[in-house]
Amino acid sequence: MSFYIQKSILPFGFIFLYGSGFIFTQYGLQNSSPMAFLGIRFFIAFWILLFIAYFLKVPIPKSKKEFFQIALAGSLTVGTFSIGVFLSISYGVSGALNALIIALQPIIVTFLAQRFLDEEINKRVWLGLIIGFIGVSFVVVSKLDTSFDSVLGVFWSIVALLGLSFGSLYQKKYCTGMNLYSGGAIQTLSSTILVIPFLFFEELHINWNGEFLIALFYMAVGVSIGALSLLYIMIKNGEVSKVSSIFYLVPVSAAIVSYFLLGEKMELNVIIGIITVIIGITLINKKDNR
Known part of the structure; x- marks a missing residue:
């Protein structure tokens, strides 16, 4: 049963x-x-994780070195990643296209894992x-334009x-023993701190309506806590190169949700790209014949 899960x-x-x-x-x-959206999202996730960690009395990092390693992994996996995505979308790159670009992650991680983790x-x-x-490239190239905002x-x-x-590589190498709650609190806090300098370079505004609150709740709880916890569990229990391969399927989820939530059309090139990605995923995760 645990294997199936x-x-x-x-x-x-x-x-x-x-x-x-x-x-x-x-x-x-x-x-x-x-950055206002992102900073509030991280701050909410931090307090939720801190409360859970305190309530469950989970272990906390035993040394400054361990604390620093967890914070650094979070600043990369959570902070840098989220800042990049939020700024990209603010410049007009759609969420679905962002997901497609991020889906190139398996190539980079597999190459680096072979070099640094001896996988x-x-x-x-x-x-x-x-x-x-x-x-992924088939869809990304077809959707790009040459405007400055698009390039940025x-x-x-x-x-x-x-x-x-x-x-992901740093998490696998140094933080596999991290507790999801205390470690997650440290990582969301370090990511919150990383966002602060960016706040001085944008015109801050928030419309506190129902749509924003739904998005904020989903990103703070569903993604910052739920999705990242699942990612760290998979990294801990498997080869980081194979775990990263599932990022190829993230654009499929993004495209489907975009279709229902934002009314974006499912174009033929996206469907072809998705089918190609699924073929690649099948090859990556196919069991070796002994």
């Missing part, structure tokens, strides 16, 4: 929460400046990664991609 329920739960998070970000930014990557996994990359938005998407990639 680890291999099926956790990945699909993560895919749904993480993918839909891109769309709820786009939804929330219709009523708020990006063995066979030819079938590389073939699956390449096919997935082609599927894609730049911030790439910043988010690099933060998530290096953060």
Whole structure:
């Protein structure tokens, strides 16, 4: 049963929460400046996690070094990633396209995991990664334009991609023993601090309406706590390269939620890209024949 949960329920739960998070970000930014939205989201998640950690009396980091490592992993995986995505969407890059760019993460993580974590990557996994990359690239290239805002938005998407990639590797190497609640509180706090300087470079505004509150609640609880907890559990229990491969399916979730929530059309090139990605995922996670 635990094997079934680890291999099926956790990945699909993560895919749904993480993918839909891109769309709820786009939804929330219709009523708020990006860093104000992000800072409040992190602050709420921090207090919820801190309360849970205190109530359950979970272990806390035993040394300054462990505390720093957890904070650094969070600043990359949570802070840098989220800042990049929020700024990218604020420059007009859609949540669905952001999810597609972030879905290039498996290529970067697999290459780095082979170099720094000594993970063995066979030819079938590389073939699956390449096919997935082609599927993602097919959609990304077709949706790009050459306007300054679009280029700047894609730049911030790439910043988010690099933060998530290096953060996942750092999390695997140094923070696999991290408690989800006390460690999560540290990581959301460090991410909150990372957001503060960006607040001075934007015109702060928030419309406290129902749409914004729904987006804020979903991002603070569903993504900052739910999705990231699932990601850390999967990183702890599996090879980081194979865990990262499920990011290829995040755009599928984003596209579906975008269709129902924002009314964005499911174009043919997106469908072709999604099918190609699924083929790549199947190759990556196919069991070796012994």
